[in-house]
Amino acid sequence: MLLEKKLIEELLDAGLSRGADFAEVFVEETDSTMLQSLSGKLEKANSSKLFGVGIRLAKKFQTVYGYTNSQNPEDLLKLADDLSKSFSDDQLTKRVPLMELEVGPRHNAEIKPQDVPLTDKVALMKKAYKAAADYDEVIQQVIIYLLDNTQNVLIANSEGRFVTETRYRVRIGINSVAAKDGVMQTGGVGPGSGKGFEYLFNEIDVEEYGKEASRIAITMLNAEECPSGVMPVVIHNGFGGVIFHEACGHPLEATSVAKNASVFCNKMGTKVASDIVTAIDDGTIENRWGSANYDDEGYPQQRRVLIENGVLKSYMIDKLNGRRMNAEATGSSRRQNYKFAPTSRMSNTYIDNGESTFDEIIQDTKYGLFAAKLGGGSVNPGNGDFNFAVMEGYMIRDGKIAEPVRGASLVGNGANILYKIDMIANNLESARGMCGSVSGSIPADVGQPTLRVTEITVGGKRGA
Amino acid sequence: MLNIDKLFQVAKEKGIQDIQVYLSTSTNLSVEIFEGEVDKYEIADNTSLTVKGVFNNKMGVYSTEVISDELIDEIVDTVIASAKVIDSDDDAIIYEGDDQYEEVEGLYNDDLTQLDVAKKIETLKKMDQKFHNFDKRVKNVETSYTETINSILLQNSKGLKLENKANASYIVGQVIVADENDQRTGFDVKITNDFNDYNIDELVEEITNDALNSLGAQPVPSKNYEILFSGLSLATLFSAFQNVFSAQAVQKGISLLKGKLGEVVGSELINVVDDPFMKKSASSRSFDDEGVATKHKYLIKNGVLNTYLHNLVTAKKDGVKSTGNGFGGGIRAVNMMIEPGLTPFDEMLASVKDGIYITNVQGAHAGANPVSGDFSLQAAGYYVVDGKIVSPVALITVAGNFLEMLKDVILVGNESKMTYYGITCPAVKVKSMIVSGK
Numbered sequence A: 001m002l003l004e005k006k007l008i009e010e011l012l013d014a015g016l017s018r019g020a021d022f023a024e025v026f027v028e029e030t031d032s033t034m035l036q037s038l039s040g041k042l043e044k045a046n047s048s049k050l051f052g053v054g055i056r057l058a059k060k061f062q063t064v065y066g067y068t069n070s071q072n073p074e075d076l077l078k079l080a081d082d083l084s085k086s087f088s089d090d091q092l093t094k095r096v097p098l099m100e101l102e103v104g105p106r107h108n109a110e111i112k113p114q115d116v117p118l119t120d121k122v123a124l125m126k127k128a129y130k131a132a133a134d135y136d137e138v139i140q141q142v143i144i145y146l147l148d149n150t151q152n153v154l155i156a157n158s159e160g161r162f163v164t165e166t167r168y169r170v171r172i173g174i175n176s177v178a179a180k181d182g183v184m185q186t187g188g189v190g191p192g193s194g195k196g197f198e199y200l201f202n203e204i205d206v207e208e209y210g211k212e213a214s215r216i217a218i219t220m221l222n223a224e225e226c227p228s229g230v231m232p233v234v235i236h237n238g239f240g241g242v243i244f245h246e247a248c249g250h251p252l253e254a255t256s257v258a259k260n261a262s263v264f265c266n267k268m269g270t271k272v273a274s275d276i277v278t279a280i281d282d283g284t285i286e287n288r289w290g291s292a293n294y295d296d297e298g299y300p301q302q303r304r305v306l307i308e309n310g311v312l313k314s315y316m317i318d319k320l321n322g323r324r325m326n327a328e329a330t331g332s333s334r335r336q337n338y339k340f341a342p343t344s345r346m347s348n349t350y351i352d353n354g355e356s357t358f359d360e361i362i363q364d365t366k367y368g369l370f371a372a373k374l375g376g377g378s379v380n381p382g383n384g385d386f387n388f389a390v391m392e393g394y395m396i397r398d399g400k401i402a403e404p405v406r407g408a409s410l411v412g413n414g415a416n417i418l419y420k421i422d423m424i425a426n427n428l429e430s431a432r433g434m435c436g437s438v439s440g441s442i443p444a445d446v447g448q449p450t451l452r453v454t455e456i457t458v459g460g461k462r463g464a
Numbered sequence B: 001m002l003n004i005d006k007l008f009q010v011a012k013e014k015g016i017q018d019i020q021v022y023l024s025t026s027t028n029l030s031v032e033i034f035e036g037e038v039d040k041y042e043i044a045d046n047t048s049l050t051v052k053g054v055f056n057n058k059m060g061v062y063s064t065e066v067i068s069d070e071l072i073d074e075i076v077d078t079v080i081a082s083a084k085v086i087d088s089d090d091d092a093i094i095y096e097g098d099d100q101y102e103e104v105e106g107l108y109n110d111d112l113t114q115l116d117v118a119k120k121i122e123t124l125k126k127m128d129q130k131f132h133n134f135d136k137r138v139k140n141v142e143t144s145y146t147e148t149i150n151s152i153l154l155q156n157s158k159g160l161k162l163e164n165k166a167n168a169s170y171i172v173g174q175v176i177v178a179d180e181n182d183q184r185t186g187f188d189v190k191i192t193n194d195f196n197d198y199n200i201d202e203l204v205e206e207i208t209n210d211a212l213n214s215l216g217a218q219p220v221p222s223k224n225y226e227i228l229f230s231g232l233s234l235a236t237l238f239s240a241f242q243n244v245f246s247a248q249a250v251q252k253g254i255s256l257l258k259g260k261l262g263e264v265v266g267s268e269l270i271n272v273v274d275d276p277f278m279k280k281s282a283s284s285r286s287f288d289d290e291g292v293a294t295k296h297k298y299l300i301k302n303g304v305l306n307t308y309l310h311n312l313v314t315a316k317k318d319g320v321k322s323t324g325n326g327f328g329g330g331i332r333a334v335n336m337m338i339e340p341g342l343t344p345f346d347e348m349l350a351s352v353k354d355g356i357y358i359t360n361v362q363g364a365h366a367g368a369n370p371v372s373g374d375f376s377l378q379a380a381g382y383y384v385v386d387g388k389i390v391s392p393v394a395l396i397t398v399a400g401n402f403l404e405m406l407k408d409v410i411l412v413g414n415e416s417k418m419t420y421y422g423i424t425c426p427a428v429k430v431k432s433m434i435v436s437g438k
Helices: A005-016 A073-084 A118-133 A198-203 A206-221 A238-252 A319-325 A358-363 A414-420 B004-013 B069-085 B110-114 B117-134 B200-213 B231-245 B247-251 B312-318 B345-350 B402-407
Strands: A022-038 A041-059 A062-068 A139-157 A161-180 A183-189 A229-235 A279-282 A303-308 A348-351 A367-379 A385-397 A400-406 A409-413 A421-424 A429-437 A440-448 A451-459 B018-034 B037-055 B058-064 B138-156 B161-178 B183-192 B223-229 B272-274 B297-301 B336-338 B354-362 B374-385 B388-401 B409-418 B423-436
Touching: A005 A022, A005 A041, A005 A073, A005 A139, A022 A118, A041 A073, A041 A118, A041 B069, A062 A073, A073 B037, A118 A139, A118 A161, A118 A198, A118 A206, A118 B069, A139 A206, A161 A198, A161 A206, A183 A206, A183 A385, A206 A385, A206 A400, A238 A279, A238 A303, A238 A348, A238 A367, A238 A385, A238 A409, A238 A414, A238 A429, A238 A440, A358 A400, A385 B374, A385 B388, A409 A414, A409 B374, A409 B388, A414 A421, A414 A451, A451 B374, A451 B388, A451 B423, B004 B018, B004 B069, B018 B117, B037 B069, B058 B069, B110 B138, B110 B161, B117 B138, B117 B161, B117 B200, B161 B200, B183 B200, B223 B231, B231 B336, B231 B354, B231 B374, B231 B402, B231 B409, B231 B423, B247 B312, B336 B409, B345 B409, B345 B423, B354 B388, B388 B402, B402 B409
Parallel strands: A041 B058, A062 B037, A229 A367, A348 A440, B223 B354, B336 B423
Antiparallel strands: A022 A041, A022 A139, A041 A062, A139 A161, A161 A183, A229 A451, A279 A303, A279 A348, A367 A385, A385 A400, A385 A409, A409 A451, A421 A451, A429 A440, B018 B037, B018 B138, B037 B058, B138 B161, B161 B183, B223 B423, B272 B297, B272 B336, B354 B374, B374 B388, B388 B423, B409 B423
């Protein structure tokens, strides 16, 4: 147990003692390792341990949060007491006795990170390095990261909730740099999972991923600068889903909806996308990168259909923003660690399969950009304007994929782009991402089938 | 707490040649106002320990937030295990210290700490009110105040012991404004450790005007334009490319500045400085995380690349002295600053015949390639014709190459702004860049 149950009860009571109507204790112990190699030589092997307690109190819309990494009961009680002083009300809320729920039974790891010797982790990195470096002589540099993370959490609240869970994440990042005639281009891959090391050792082929990183770098080295202008864009499956994540996912989070700061406010049940768009946020997919048994408020993760056939069906809502919205929480509350109060966040978010095929979409496009691999991006939730980078792109000419192009970025508006999706393929895939927002940086999956947007602004260096 | 002498002793017994601890303790206060009321209030304290040790001439590292004498053996064993798998040729250096460390003035301002929280909340509420009263098109306001106190103790087995204590605070203001046809946002952050520096009226006016003026913004036709970057948008670009100055990136062959020392890398108007003694910056420090004394230096002087940023390892490799930029296991500038030039902003604007005044760029973490220098970033601002602002612009991208852009700078503004990227920048005018719009 991360903290004695009796102490947790005392903390909750102290929290409620001056009129707060909700109290929550979040305890976390996280062990992680980050290994980094350059040109096959291991440069960093950093292990770290995080431990802390976060206490959150609320009364109606007002929230107070405090955290410490002291384990001393007196320090913790003082924190709860200090926080409770933000409230003054004779009407006290009674605490419901803690009802301990079963430890989260899903999303387990077979080979736990702490059982894997560092030498085995390093050997895996060397294997990936060799495949990436040997791929072609223009590969000048390969940088590899191996990350694992074991997060133990305990979440209890004044409504009787009491859950514990261990969450595992493993990920390898392979970045190849190709150089020729003074020009450098990069290619990267980053497979990861909410499993243990069985994923990296047995389920994926890190050598194939190494080659893939180098292939992208070389393709981009030989690419021309992307032209700019407004054109149809075919966005490939997998990480292409970052477009929905940025442009539509963030504005559907209660974090912005509750404060009337989202373009999707007051749109529930109305049409917000073209008929062929169905989008889902599902935190229950077994062992997925963004999955968990419980959200960071201790409620079961859920599958949320956000948009169905173009109609807005659900927001992603945490408990306290739910109060402002007069709506039930959807198990969407997440945080990087105890240093952040939780709020509504995405888990594994994707646009569902459509009825076209990949070939049909390309063949149907006379001229445009094929964004095979996207990089990161960002969105302004206040008006929905977004941008993201194309890491691997090709021109489409007369229904065929033509020459590679580099340096492209896509800009648009989230509310508009959903109407402009006119073809969706049947090849849904997902990819790993790290999502940054008010409650920190969290693992989030993105995904989609290949789809076409009829027009989007493409920024490139070649001019119009 | 931890008995450091005992840790050093156990480490020595287990075969660690040299060892260093870095103990960081911080406290945090944060208040957020929404619709005139305190919406969020946060207090926190945090302590973390990072231990570096040299074993078989390799550097092992462990950081932990569970700090107690009982864990000394575990800490030492983890450091050794970490060192054992390292096979890079990098030197493992624990530093004996410099003769002199320049004192940084005003890093800790006790008046800020002592000022009653109620006063801080009152200021925020006032700000919230001013936002709402500023214009009826203001639809949504969020303001917040954050204050931190951070203490560092760096101690190693070569007899070096250094301490640093600093505090900082910042106010964030953000608004959403809307009319019948459009919705736009405004955002800015003011950072200082002197509460008297907060000019709420000015902050409200700047943020709100910025948002109101951009209502109805549209893309412009795609073509080349003269570009006037605001200090903030230039700082965003520099933040995306600041790692190119790191000797680590250079030595690894992943910096576009490799092999360019002493060469012209920008217009002669460009002067880039790292000033670790900058006043009212919470980042200012007299020593880096390796215990090396920090120094003021030009990275680019009159357009010529003057030095890279070094830590102990990269400096030894290049046969130079560390520049005191070893932070957090890597390398970074303490306070990067692009020095102001001579031209008043009005004159800069007046000189634009057909261009875009870019006030904001987005997506620098994704749309900028620090290896090639290429970028293509979402931008917003104003269309300028014959020296006059004609209309607001949004949803365009501005594309180029970082070094080519530095070479194409033709005017540098005479006022600079400390931005929330920790980079201080003036406005600059660039000859021509590719803009993609409609």
